[in-house]
Amino acid sequence: MAHPPHRFHLILIKPTHYDDDGYPIQWRHNWIASNALACIYALALDCRDRAVLGPQTEIIVHARDEICQRVPIKAFLRQIANDDNRVLVCLVGVQSNQFPRAMDIATPFLAARLPVIVGGIHVSGCIAMLKELPPDLREARARGISLFAGEAEQGRFEQVVRDAYAGRLQPVYDFLDNPPDIAGQPQPILPSAILERSGWRSISIFDVGRGCPFVCSFCTIINVHGRKSRFRSPDDLEHIILANQRLGIHQFFITDDNLARNRNWEALFDRLIFLRERRAIPLRFQIQVDVRAHRVPGFIDKAVRAGVDQVFMGVESVNPKNLTGAGKNQNHVEEYREMMLAWKRHPVVIIGTYMIGFPNDTTESIRRDVEFLKHELPLDIVYFTLVQPLPGSRDHQRLADQGAPMDMDMNKYDTTQPVTAHPLMTHEELRAAYLDAWRRFYAFGHMATIFRRMFALGSNKKLTTANRLYWFSYFYPHMGIHPIDGGEYPIRKRRDRRPALPRENPILFYPKNLLRVARHTITRHFYFHRVRGLMWRIYRDPATADYRDAAIVPEDTGR
Template sequence: MTHTPSKFHLILIKPTHYDDDGYPIRWRHNWIASNALACLHALAMDCRDRAVLGHETEIIVHTMDEISQVVPTRRLLRQVAGDGNAALVCLVGVQSNQFPRAMDIATPFLDADLPVIVGGIHVSGCIAMLKELPDDLREAKARGIRFFAGEAEQGRFEQVVRDAHAGRLPPIYNFLDDPPEITGQPTPLLPGTVLERSGWHNMSIFDMGRGCPFVCSFCTIINVHGRKSRFRSPDDLERIILENHRMGIHQFFITDDNLARNRNWEALFDRLIALRKGHGIPLRFQIQVDVQVHRVPGFIDKAVRAGVDQVFLGLESVNPENLAGAGKKQNKVGEYRKMMLAWKRHPVVLIGAYMIGFPNDTAESIRRDIEFLKRELPLDLVYFTVVQPLPGSQDHQRLYEAGASMDTDMNRYDTTQPVMDHPKMTREELRAAYLDAWRRFYTPEHMATILRRMFALGSNKKLTTANRLHWFSYFYPHMGVHPIDGGDHPIRKRRDRRPTFPRENPLVFYPRNLLRVARNIITAHFLLYRIRSLMRRIRRDPATADYRDIAIREALDNK
C-alpha cells in the first residue's frame, strides 16, 4: 500500500498599500519587484527541496506580490482546507505604509484558524527602537498574529517553518541582535509568476550586502539591518545572474543602500564583466551609491563596464543645515556636481533622491532649491519624498518617546504626505510644496534641457532617459502615487476597499473605474508621446551638438 505524503502550504504575500480612495494600489505590471519576497521565496524553496519537514510532508510554496497580483484568498483557503489546514501565512517585507493592508489580508486566514506571521521594516523597526509595542502591533498580537524581527537567513526561516508545522509558533521571533551572514545563502530569486508582472518581464532585484555605517536620523536601515556590513560573495552573484539568465532576466536593481561601501565591489564587478564577455549576457544594472563615490579609485569606470547604466544618489538636500540636522554630514553640496560629472563621462542616467519638509524648509526655500537642482546639477531625474518619522528611525523613536503628535494611520507613512506638524508650514502647505516640486522640476522646458544635456554628452541612453522622464513626471502629479509604487494599467477590485471606507455601489463603481482607467491610460500615453516627440526634435536640431550650460560645461570642456 502506497503512503500518500501530507502537504504543508507556505503562503508568502508581499502586501501593497491603500491609495487615498481606500483601494489597494495594484497594476497589471509594476515597476520594481520586492527583494524581501525574493529572499524569502528562495528560503522557502530551499526548505522544500531539503524536505525539512521530513520526506512524508510535501511543502507547497505560494508566492505573490500584491502590487501586481490579486491574492486568491478563497482558492488558497479551499486548497489548504483540502490538505487538513496545514499552512503558514507569511506577510513578507511589510513596510509601515503596508501594515494596515497586511492586517486586512490576514483577516480571512485568521478566521480560518491558520497561523499568520508578519515580518519587515515596520515590525522590526518598532521592536528595535521602541520600549513597548505601539498600538497597531499590540492589536495585531491580540488577534493572534506572530511577529518576525530581523533577517531570516542561516536557518531562522527553517525554524519558523518547523515550529508552524508542529503548532508551536511563539508570539515573537527576535533576531535583531544577531544579524546573519548572507554569504552562501540560497539565491534570492522570484518565481516566473511574479516576474512576468514586474519590470515588464525582464527586470528583477537582489541585494549584495546589508547594514550601513552611517547614522542618518531618518533612516531605518541601520536599526533593522545593523551598522555592521555583511556581504554576498562573487560566487553568490554569479549564481544569481545565471539563475535569472535561464529565465531571460538581464536587468536588475541592486538594493544595497550604498554599493560603493561593499568591500568586495571590485571582485563583484570583475565577475559581472566576465559574465558579460564570457557568456554574452547583456547585463544592465541600477545601483545606489553615496555622493562620495567618485573618491573611490576605479569604482565608476568598472561599474560601467559591469553594466551599470542607472545610478541612484542620496542627495537628500542642498541645504547644509538640513543635511547636518539629518546626520547626513558625509554629503557635501560642493562635491555634488563633481561627483555627477564623473558619472557623466559615461552613458549613465542619474537619479537624485531629494527630501522635502526638513525643519528649515519653507515653500520659498523649496522652490529655490528646486531651481538650484535644475540649473547647477546634471541630474536626469529627481525622486522627491516628504520627510517622515518612519518607525525604526531615530527620528520616530525621539518623537514617539516625547509623546509628539504623529498620524496613527500607518497607511499614510508612504513618504508622499505630511504625518506631523511642521514648524514653518501647515500640513496643507507642505503637501502643496511637495506637489509643486514634482511639477516645477518636470516642466517641459527642463525636460528639454535634460535631453539636450544627454545628446551633448554623447549618451546612448535615449529611450531609457525618455521613458524615465515620463515615469517620474507622470505618477505623483497625475495619480497621487509615488513613481516607486507605479505601474502599467491600474487595477481595482470593488470588494478590496479598505474596511474603514464604505463599499461602493456596483452601478457607481464600475463606470467610474472604467473612466478612471481610460483617463489614466490616455494621459500617460499622451505624455510619453510628447516626451519622445520632444526628444526627436532636439536630436534633429543642429544646435544640440554645441549645447552648453553650467551643469555640464566642465565635462564638455575636458572632453
C-alpha cells in the first residue's frame, strides 16, 4: 500500500528535571510512567487513525518519556527535514520543576524554526491562578512557544494539531473554564517502548476520573482540573485493561486524586471484578483515596476484590492546626488508626503522604510527629514532602499577591527543598528535619516493626512491602532525590548539563561519573538485599504471628 504523499510528525516529550548537579535525572528504568503522556499519546493516535489532516497526510507519532529515554533531538531534526519540516513538538504534562528542562529541550527545535507547544500543571496552574503570566511563561511566549492550559479531550488537541499543520498555531490555548467530559474519549495508553522502561516493566498508569471536591490550599489539582468530578465509563475502563493486556501489562496505578469520591466507583469495581474473576486477568492496582474512604459503605471490600492491594492516601499531618491551616478539614487525626485498620483487614499496603514545613512546624515537633507515625499508625510507607507553594495552588497565589519572596528557579519546586521563608525554621533547619524524617521512619528497627505488623495481620504482601520499603527508604537519604524520581541504573550525559552551568572537563567527568554509577549500583543492591533479608528473618520467626503493638490494636479494645 502506497504511503500518502505528505507526512506530519507529532513529537510528544515528557521532560524530566535537573538534579542538584545540573544534569537531567534519567534512568534505564524509572519508577512509574506518566499519565499525562498516556492521555496525549492516545489523542495523537486518534488523530492519526482518523486522518484529521486529510487522506493525503500521514501523521507520524513519536513519544518519549525523558526520565527513562533519551530524546534523540538531532535524529528528530534530520527526519523532520526530510519531510519538509512538517511537525508539532509537544512538551507534555510539564510540572513546575520540569519547566526549565522543557525550555532547554525546546531550544534546538526553535532554532530550526519549528513550532513548539507546552502544556501541563505548571502552565495551567499559572494561567488559572495568577493575575498575569509569570516571568518564565512570558519568556516562553517571547521565544515563540505556544502555551496550552487545561485538558485536551473533546477535540482540543485535534484543534492544536490542525492549527500547527496550517501554520497558524495560537500563542495561548486556554480551556480552563470548560473542562471536557472524558467519558468515551480516547483512553490513555503508552507505547511498549516506554512501558518496558517503567515500573519494573509490568506497570502502567491511567485515570478514570478528574476533579476533586476538597479545598486544600497546597493543591494544584482543584484549580486545574476543577472541583467538579468527571468520569470515564466502565466500558472505557475495560478497554484500557484489555489494551494493556495485549502488551502484557496487568498492574496499574490509577491516578485519580480521590477514587472514593468517584460516584461510579461501584460500577467500575464491578467491571474489574468481572475481568478478574470471569476473564481470569490477574489485575493489581494502586489507588489514591482520602482518609475517610472507609466511611463509604462497601468501598474497601469491593476495592480489594477488584484487585487493589496498595492504597495511597493524603495523611499530610498529625497536627490539627496544620490540617486546618491547609484547608484539609476532611482529615481527623483521631480517626486515622480506625481508617487504616479498616484497610488492614485485607492484605493492602498503605502509603501515606506526609508534609513537612507547615507554619507551625519546628524541628522538635517534626520529630514528635514522625514518632507518632511510627508508633501509633499502621502505615507501611510514608511519602515525605516539603511544603512548597506550588504554582497553581492557593498558597502560591496568596504569596504572589502579597509579593512575598519565592525562589524563581522552578527546578527547585520538586517538594524536597525550601523555596520560601518559614516563620520558625531556617532553610538549613528545614532540610535537616526533612532528611531526619526519612532516616527516622525508615530506620531498620522500624522497618522490622512494619514487617512484624504485616505478618501478624495475616498479609501475604511480603515482596510488595519489602520492595516499597527498599525504594522509599533508599533514594532521598542516599541520592538526594525523591523516590518518585528514582530508578535503576542512572544515566548522565556530559553535554546535557543545564546551560547555566559550565560543561565539565571530560577527563574529570567520565571517571567521576563511572564511580558515581558504581557506587549507586553497589549500595542499591546491598540495601535491597538487606531489606529483603530482614523481611525473611521476621517471616521465619515463630513469635511474629503473636506480635501486637498500639498501631494494630483498635482504639476500642481497652488496651
